[in-house]
Amino acid sequence: MNFLAHLYLSGDDVDIRMGNFMGDFVKGRSLGRYPDTIQKGIYLHRAIDFYTDTHPATAEVRKLFRQGYRKYAGVVVDVFFDHFLARYWGTFSPYPLRGFTRKFYYQMILRYRELPKAMRSLLPLLIQSDRLYFYHKIEGVENTLQIMSRVTSLPDETKFAIETLTYHYSYIRDQFLIFFPDIINFVKVDYNITPSGWEEDLVKSGTIELKENKEENSE
Secondary structure (H helix, E strand, O other), X not given: OOXXXXXXXXXXXXXXXXXXXXXHHOOHHHHHHOOHHHHHHHHHHHHHHHHHHHOHHHHHHHHHHHHHHHHHHXXXXXXXXXXXXXXXXXXXXXXXXXXXXXXXXXXXXXXHHHOOHHHHHHHHHHHHHOHHHHOOOHHHHHHXXXXXXXXXXXXXXXXXXXXXXXXXXXXXXXXHHHHHHHHHHHHHHHHOOOOOOOOHHHEEOOEXXXXXXOOOOOO
């Protein structure tokens, strides 16, 4: 999963949320310098990544992007799954997406000096672009992929990715809706964390009632 889903799955504990946010940037012995709750967030990040990579629904979606991205197809799927979480945010949380993202930015600003160096460089860019909020728009994820292709080893295949997303939109959304309740349950059972605002009755008879992000057309 990409940033938004990782943060949503962290629950309300700020230390766990911070650890999950910086999970990709903490390696080896440096893990031991952080408090236990931040370490729990880092381990949670790794567990979420492993669960995502091995889930049948994400494996199916990766096939659609393998032609353009090969071994990086999973990275693109992570970004697009964040798009669906943001677009249908009201399905998974009663709290506004804008408020959720701003609260996170504020929390990380207060803990800025505790973040790894790479994260201290990334955080201002996330805030300036408001990337987490604008995942709900296709233009937002398109911009994210363009940035990633410039600053990481992700291939510059954004046009192919967006065309594939658009053509297979309903299918990819349906695979996300199969996957996401499963990973919520995994986090609850294995880490005793319930995402903020999540309620079991949001999923009825195995069918999810989709609720669009109410802020989507408010800008």
